Amino acid sequence: MIGKLEMASTKEDILKKYFGYESFRPNQAAIIDKVMAGEDCLVLMPTGGGKSICFQVPALLKPGLTVVISPLIALMKDQVEALKGNGVAAAYLNSSLSVQEQDQIMWQAKLGELKLLYIAPEKLFSGNTLSFFRELNVSLFAVDESHCISSWGHDFRPEYRQLNLIKQQFPGVPIIALTATADRVTRRDILKQLGIEGAETFVSSFDRPNLNLTVLPGRKRIEQIKRFIAKHERQPGIIYCLSRKATETVTASLNKEGIKAAYYHAGLRSELRSSVQEQFLRDDIQVIVATVAFGMGIDKSNVRWVIHYNLPSNVESFYQEIGRAGRDGEPADTALFYSYMDIITRQEMINNSDQQEVQKEVLHAKLDRMKQYAEADICRRRILLSYFNEAVDQDCGNCDVCRNPRTRFDGTIIAQKALSAITRTDQKIAMGMVIDILRGSRNRQVIQNGYDSLRTFGVGHDLKGEEWAEYIGQMLNSGVMDIAYDEAHSFKLNHFSKEVLRGERKVELVRYIPISERKAKEDTGVSDVKPKQEIIKDALFEKLRGLRKQLADRLSVPPYVVFSDATLSEMAQKRPLSEAQMKTVAGVGAEKFRRYGAAFIEEIVRFAKENTEPGTRIAKGLTYVETWELYQQGYSVKVIAEKRGLNPVTILSHLIKLKDDGHDVDLEALIDQQAYQKITQAAEELSIRKDEPLKPIFELLNEQYDYGQIKLALAVAEGKRA
Numbered sequence: 001m002i003g004k005l006e007m008a009s010t011k012e013d014i015l016k017k018y019f020g021y022e023s024f025r026p027n028q029a030a031i032i033d034k035v036m037a038g039e040d041c042l043v044l045m046p047t048g049g050g051k052s053i054c055f056q057v058p059a060l061l062k063p064g065l066t067v068v069i070s071p072l073i074a075l076m077k078d079q080v081e082a083l084k085g086n087g088v089a090a091a092y093l094n095s096s097l098s099v100q101e102q103d104q105i106m107w108q109a110k111l112g113e114l115k116l117l118y119i120a121p122e123k124l125f126s127g128n129t130l131s132f133f134r135e136l137n138v139s140l141f142a143v144d145e146s147h148c149i150s151s152w153g154h155d156f157r158p159e160y161r162q163l164n165l166i167k168q169q170f171p172g173v174p175i176i177a178l179t180a181t182a183d184r185v186t187r188r189d190i191l192k193q194l195g196i197e198g199a200e201t202f203v204s205s206f207d208r209p210n211l212n213l214t215v216l217p218g219r220k221r222i223e224q225i226k227r228f229i230a231k232h233e234r235q236p237g238i239i240y241c242l243s244r245k246a247t248e249t250v251t252a253s254l255n256k257e258g259i260k261a262a263y264y265h266a267g268l269r270s271e272l273r274s275s276v277q278e279q280f281l282r283d284d285i286q287v288i289v290a291t292v293a294f295g296m297g298i299d300k301s302n303v304r305w306v307i308h309y310n311l312p313s314n315v316e317s318f319y320q321e322i323g324r325a326g327r328d329g330e331p332a333d334t335a336l337f338y339s340y341m342d343i344i345t346r347q348e349m350i351n352n353s354d355q356q357e358v359q360k361e362v363l364h365a366k367l368d369r370m371k372q373y374a375e376a377d378i379c380r381r382r383i384l385l386s387y388f389n390e391a392v393d394q395d396c397g398n399c400d401v402c403r404n405p406r407t408r409f410d411g412t413i414i415a416q417k418a419l420s421a422i423t424r425t426d427q428k429i430a431m432g433m434v435i436d437i438l439r440g441s442r443n444r445q446v447i448q449n450g451y452d453s454l455r456t457f458g459v460g461h462d463l464k465g466e467e468w469a470e471y472i473g474q475m476l477n478s479g480v481m482d483i484a485y486d487e488a489h490s491f492k493l494n495h496f497s498k499e500v501l502r503g504e505r506k507v508e509l510v511r512y513i514p515i516s517e518r519k520a521k522e523d524t525g526v527s528d529v530k531p532k533q534e535i536i537k538d539a540l541f542e543k544l545r546g547l548r549k550q551l552a553d554r555l556s557v558p559p560y561v562v563f564s565d566a567t568l569s570e571m572a573q574k575r576p577l578s579e580a581q582m583k584t585v586a587g588v589g590a591e592k593f594r595r596y597g598a599a600f601i602e603e604i605v606r607f608a609k610e611n612t613e614p615g616t617r618i619a620k621g622l623t624y625v626e627t628w629e630l631y632q633q634g635y636s637v638k639v640i641a642e643k644r645g646l647n648p649v650t651i652l653s654h655l656i657k658l659k660d661d662g663h664d665v666d667l668e669a670l671i672d673q674q675a676y677q678k679i680t681q682a683a684e685e686l687s688i689r690k691d692e693p694l695k696p697i698f699e700l701l702n703e704q705y706d707y708g709q710i711k712l713a714l715a716v717a718e719g720k721r722a
């Protein structure tokens, strides 16, 4: 474990060494510089944006201790495990630890053995913790989830109010406040409450381009979900439902299909809730079907999809909930089911709530924005980002509207047909019956009411039921008719309807594209048949995932603490066979390599041996591996060459390359001292270095030493110079 100050390291060195990343994301570097200069700052980044790096890198660059204040006790353990996994000395203090355990951690802090200490606010302000910290060399305070300090925020926590004490008691120590959600008012309030009004605020884009956005028609939801999950085999995902009951029934139907799903809502015993959550984190449960009670403090980076079974009440909640997918930056799919009934349900909930009238108005206005999103016929991401005051000058290409651009058409005749069915039934019928009449369905209710003798009966048989539902929904939304919530949702004619019926007004509709005809994300590639490379990659990814799960279970940590999905997928693509190659994979730092590198390389080698055709890049890589294995068993170059049926010169060049890649090869032991002297002298005379043409040396030495020996000598000399 590394606890010492990193002498003269740059922030880039730290990023690479501990976290295995090549470069900073936007704003991270500027924020770190600010903190290193001893100044306060406020950081706004979306979930998954990479806030932690902003205080973890300074923690490693600065002498002393960084104290991280976070209300999410459930998360601390995993965050600390992840840091330790990267070789960073970290610990946490909260009520889940015994008194002895807490004392021990205090001791470690006192002895300067820790770089980061996570603490819950109630712990920070209890007993003599604060005065204890004053005796330590605290170099930075990070206030995570800092919107909790503001009563304007959506998650106010009274304990957070006491955080104003930090600046008072540690005036010289910089504070970095971080949050994923804060409008302007909340932002100002955070600075004021923390007493850091002068702090610079860094606002990152809230765009999450890796999230695919889709709205699906709210019919046959279960069937659509099954199809959706079939395309996401074994990938973890969340389904959000409005009611507890719905979470249970949806779970039951998925379980029937053999899908590992469990439900989660506030009505469950807390032990059961944590056990479900834990199993999901550990990839033992694939699907969580939950109410909005689920998710706060879920730090699972490999959630690959989120479905909204019902319409959320506002855009903020929606964005936060879909934001739980794809935190590792890898592609993730989100789908929202929408039908006009969802709006009605939500409106009724607001109307029947015991909120004050003004508040109800706000809620209705927020619901309206959500509705606009669901009904959009322009790029959905533009709508979302403009909601968060972010200007966007391009369509995103990763939402259903971008993939299937909408077309408008004159829908007056369609509207007239529907309105006339409503007129001829005395405005007593709702959606289902209107469609039955238009499509000419002779069901019992139709017959009983004599609707089959209406002149409109069957005039709309040319459209499918789902098309009618879509168009009637659009008519409602644009005010072509009204709906009486208090009369079994029957449709009522209004002024607009009458004008349409009389032919005085046109109705424009947006063409409905049946799901089967929509361009799915998966189909945007050139052909349906995946190229061979892809299939093998998928299989290897699964193998690596299996290994990750094994290791994680052995250490009892969630799998993403070992490696993220992004890291595994890069590994599956690059197929690193050596330490140096492995370390080029994002997310593989020095400590991660030390712990897991060999196991993953072994898995890749095994896979490659079983699946590789001669001549491919991986086959070339494998030849090194075979030489390496024999070398490790102690065979001489000559014997290795014989065993492999290759030229000794080739084996030597393998060993040189292996050494280059960071393997422990003792090149010096392979060369005769006299040869070494002669060759290096010759090289110096001719000023030839490794990797330059060697023929002149070969000739100068009268062809006495072969190319293998020359190469070897130069490599050894190079190693000595370095």
Ligand code: ADP
Pocket (backbone or CB within 6 Å): 021, 022, 023, 024, 025, 028, 045, 046, 047, 048, 049, 050, 051, 052, 053, 301, 327, 328, 329, 564, 586
């Ligand atoms: P937040 O706290 O903002 O939700 P995290 O700090 O957990 O986000 O970061 C989200 C993911 O992005 C993590 O897997 C993290 O390791 C990764 N990440 C952060 N910074 C970088 C970077 N510069 N390069 C690559 N990955 C990064």
Ligand code: ZN
Pocket (backbone or CB within 6 Å): 378, 379, 380, 381, 382, 395, 396, 397, 398, 399, 400, 401, 402
């Ligand atoms: Zn788009």
